Amino acid sequence: xxxxxxxxxxxxxxxxxxxxxxxxxxxxxxxxxxxxxxxxxxxxxxxxxxxxxxxxxxxxxxxxxxxxxxxxxxxxxxxxxxxxxxxxxxxxxxxxxxxxxxxxxxxxxxxxxxxxxxxxxxxxxxxxxxxxxxxxxxxxxxxxxxxxxxxxxxxxxxxxxxxxxxxxxxxxxxxxxxxxxxxxxxxxxxxxxxxxxxxxxxxxxxxxxxxxxxxxxxxxxxxxxxxxxxxxxxxxxxxxxxxxxxxxxxxxxxxxxxxxxxxxxxxxxxxxxxxxxxxxxxxxxxxxxxxxxxxxxxxxxxxxxxxxxxxxxxxxxxxxxxxxxxxxxxxxxxxxxxxxxxxxxxxxxxxxxxxxxxxxxxxxxxxxxxxxxxxxxxxxxxxxxxxxxxxxxxxxxxxxxxxxxxxxxxxxxxxxxxxxxxxxxxxxxxxxxxxxxxxxxxxxxxxxxxxxxxxxxxxxxxxxxxxxxxxxxxxxxxxxxxxxxxxxxxxxxxxxxxxxxxxxxxxxxxxxxxxxxxxxxxxxxxx
Ligand SMILES: Cc1cc2nc3c(=O)[nH]c(=O)nc-3n(C[C@H](O)[C@H](O)[C@H](O)COP(=O)(O)OP(=O)(O)OC[C@H]3O[C@@H](n4cnc5c(N)ncnc54)[C@H](O)[C@@H]3O)c2cc1C
Ligand code: SF4
Numbered sequence: 001x002x003x004x005x006x007x008x009x010x011x012x013x014x015x016x017x018x019x020x021x022x023x024x025x026x027x028x029x030x031x032x033x034x035x036x037x038x039x040x041x042x043x044x045x046x047x048x049x050x051x052x053x054x055x056x057x058x059x060x061x062x063x064x065x066x067x068x069x070x071x072x073x074x075x076x077x078x079x080x081x082x083x084x085x086x087x088x089x090x091x092x093x094x095x096x097x098x099x100x101x102x103x104x105x106x107x108x109x110x111x112x113x114x115x116x117x118x119x120x121x122x123x124x125x126x127x128x129x130x131x132x133x134x135x136x137x138x139x140x141x142x143x144x145x146x147x148x149x150x151x152x153x154x155x156x157x158x159x160x161x162x163x164x165x166x167x168x169x170x171x172x173x174x175x176x177x178x179x180x181x182x183x184x185x186x187x188x189x190x191x192x193x194x195x196x197x198x199x200x201x202x203x204x205x206x207x208x209x210x211x212x213x214x215x216x217x218x219x220x221x222x223x224x225x226x227x228x229x230x231x232x233x234x235x236x237x238x239x240x241x242x243x244x245x246x247x248x249x250x251x252x253x254x255x256x257x258x259x260x261x262x263x264x265x266x267x268x269x270x271x272x273x274x275x276x277x278x279x280x281x282x283x284x285x286x287x288x289x290x291x292x293x294x295x296x297x298x299x300x301x302x303x304x305x306x307x308x309x310x311x312x313x314x315x316x317x318x319x320x321x322x323x324x325x326x327x328x329x330x331x332x333x334x335x336x337x338x339x340x341x342x343x344x345x346x347x348x349x350x351x352x353x354x355x356x357x358x359x360x361x362x363x364x365x366x367x368x369x370x371x372x373x374x375x376x377x378x379x380x381x382x383x384x385x386x387x388x389x390x391x392x393x394x395x396x397x398x399x400x401x402x403x404x405x406x407x408x409x410x411x412x413x414x415x416x417x418x419x420x421x422x423x424x425x426x427x428x429x430x431x432x433x434x435x436x437x438x439x440x441x442x443x444x445x446x447x448x449x450x451x452x453x454x455x456x457x458x459x460x461x462x463x464x465x466x467x468x469x470x471x472x473x474x475x476x477x478x479x480x481x482x483x484x485x486x487x488x489x490x491x492x493x494x495x496x497x498x499x500x501x502x503x504x505x506x507x508x509x510x511x512x513x514x515x516x517x518x519x520x521x522x523x524x525x526x527x
Contacts, residue, residue: 006032006227007513009249009262011234011277014082015498016482017268018212018220022129023506025220027515032260033226034251036233036269037078039213040085046205047198049353058086058203065395066445067403074272074402074448079203080230081213082270083449084495088200088323089180089209090345091132092492093123093500095331096143102488105339106408107385109488113458113468116143122500127178130210130499134178141328142175154179154195157319160346163376164325166426177326177345178496180210195321200348212499229253236281237265237478243285245477264509268482268502271301275392275454275484276400278465291455291472296465298393300386301404302453302489305412308347309440310375311423312366317376322349330418331491341415342382342491350377371439378419382412383491386453404445416440452483452494469508470501481505 007029010017021033040058045051052058058079064072079085096116102109124146126132134149136142153176156164167174181199184191193208207214220226231253238248246265251258267274275298281290289297326345333339352368384390390404420438443449458464461473470485472478481502483494490497510516 004258004260006030006260006262008032008264008266008509009034009260010266010268011249012036012082012268012270012273012482013080013217013228014212014268014270014482015084015495016502017266018081018084018216019126019129019499019502020266020268020481020506020509021220021226022216023503024509025223025226027510027513028225029513029515031220031226032262033217033220033228034232034234034249034260035080035228035230037080038230040079040081040203042205044205046203047196049198049351052198052202053354053357062400064400064402067401069395069401072402072446075446076270076272076448076451079213080217080228081211084211085203085213086201087211087449087495088348088493089130089211090323090326090493091127091130091178091180091496093143093145094119094490094492094497095141097332098488098490098492102340104383104385104408105337105410105414109383109385112487113464119497119500119504120144120146122503123496125503126496126499129215129503130180130496131182131215132178132180132210132496133176133183135176138173138175139326139328140173141331149178152185154181154183154321154324155185156324157321159315159317159319159376160322160325163426167327167422170422170426172327172329172422174325174327177323179323182208182210197320197349197351199321200323202348232258234269234277237267237277237290238281239283239285239290239475241285243283244475246290246475262477264477264479264512266479266481266509268480270482271451271454271484271486272392272400272402272448274480274482276394278455279392279394280398286474291465291474291478293474294462294465296388296456296463298454299388299391300453300456301390301392301402301451302384302386302486303404303448304450304489304491305342305382305384305406305408306443306447306450307380307412307416307440308350308443309378309380309416309419309438310350310371311378311420311438312371312374313376314374316373317349319349322346322377330415334418337411337414339411340383340491341411341418342380344415344419345379345381347377347379350375380412380415380419381450381491381493382408382415383489384408386456386488392454402445402448450483450489450494452486452489455480455484456487457485458487470505479505479509
């Protein structure tokens with residue numbers, strides 16, 4: 001066997017690829033991780049609002065295009081750990097009904113080929129792996145779980161606690177956002193996480209956020225059978241003459257071309273880059289893109305309908321860590337709107353520097369400092385539906401082109417209206433500044449943080465690219481484990497579902513190699 005042949009090659013080290021590497025590492029299989037980025041440099045700029053929000057220091061400098069050819073500067077990050085290095089670590093399970101066909105105002109959200117029960121054990125494992133803090137049962141839409149969250153919920157600071165209490169008095173069911181931060185509130189002197197204001201959107205300088213680098217890739221690399229190559233951009237996958245197996249992985253690393261091979265190749269570049277990689281790998285045997293007999297590769301792009309809404313209050317909001325509260329009371333609808341509306345939670349506390357970067361716009365009569373000091377900064381997510389015309393393609397020069405027409409807008413408008421009306425009727429009403437109460441902004445197309453759906457899985461090779469194990473229908477040794485496999489986007493953040501699915505696929509791969517039992521014994525001996 002050559003030293004460039006492995007049992008498994010995993011391309012991309014984010015929520016999907018990083019988690020899979022962690023799962024497979026104890027098996028002794030020879031695993032190669034190929035990651036186009038490097039490690040996020042540990043530097044003071046990690047926690048600088050100017051560096052992160054204004055200078056976009058960690059975003060890729062790549063330019064994509066929109067469907068009509070305009071330049072698009074995507075808010076995405078290429079590093080070991082992928083976008084989890086920058087995520088807000090709000091780690092939700094999808095609701096049970098999200099796995100079934102669901103009627104929305106904008107159309108039907110399709111069902112998945114697996115049900116919630118199939119993923120439940122893996123959600124439990126993923127929550128342990130990612131140190132999730134939360135409280136089961138507070139949220140009526142919470143799906144059944146086999147065990148409590150591994151850690152107690154992150155407490156609310158006084159301003160958020162008051163909002164919580166006001167909501168409860170008004171008959172609502174706010175709940176603690178499940179969060180993957182390594183915070184120990186009982187022993188603050190020993191707590192890795194210091195509960196700072198630069199978490200959501202920032203890398204954690206002290207590695208206390210449960211991201212895929214810290215929790216998955218680094219522990220995987222402790223196994224001698226796992227190798228990571230950084231700066232390794234995968235250009236193309238080549239197949240055997242029959243087209244039924246990937247035979248070579250073509251990589252550009254430090255300006256040089258290299259090739260690697262493996263018994264199994266797992267693509268996990270994020271939903272947009274994975275689709276682009278398969279499209280770039282078109283060949284005589286796969287003329288419209290690798291594993292694309294169904295013509296779904298790149299299609300059904302979803303990224304959620306997201307908005308930030310700042311509610312300006314007369315009293316200051318001195319909260320440091322704001323993401324502790326969520327509300328799903330309108331997730332599946334309300335008396336006056338029978339369709340799902342979505343999820344309400346918070347972004348990290350916005351400061352004047354972040355606001356100067358443009359989102360959301362000014363409230364007239366306020367300085368940025370006043371706005372930031374007095375705002376409650378909500379994050380609203382509604383489901384977008386999988387439209388085949390919303391898609392990733394390659395332009396003539398091979399650049400990524402992203403075409404997207406928003407849908408299910410009415411649900412999102414209703415969700416925003418619900419939140420405004422709810423806040424106006426709360427006890428905190430007298431504290432609110434009565435004019436320009438709210439400033440908000442829809443997250444633009446460049447905000448691809450929640451990208452998913454571009455290489456969907458399913459039973460039918462005519463309508464899906466991947467089978468139920470996330471193996472390509474058309475290629476016997478090719479898998480995809482990032483957010484591409486989603487059939488619908490639900491309205492909760494995607495990373496926990498991506499990680500849980502990677503663990504599920506990991507079990508299937510261990511079975512395929514016939515090493516599952518030994519890997520479990522090995523993992524248990526390290527527990
Ligand atoms: C600011 C921000 C906040 C977020 N907050 C949350 C949150 O609170 N909760 C939540 O659930 N989700 C959140 N997300 C989304 C979450 O981070 C993603 O859903 C998740 O990281 C996606 O995992 P993935 O494996 O699909 O892709 P990624 O994590 O993006 O990983 C893909 C990896 O592939 C690499 N790669 C790409 N192309 C190639 C190539 N050709 N060759 C080699 N390597 C390649 C990339 O460098 C990257 O490391 C947030 C995202 C952002 C940006
Ligand atoms: S210290 Fe805690 S709150 Fe601050 S970035 Fe790290 S994980 Fe997030």
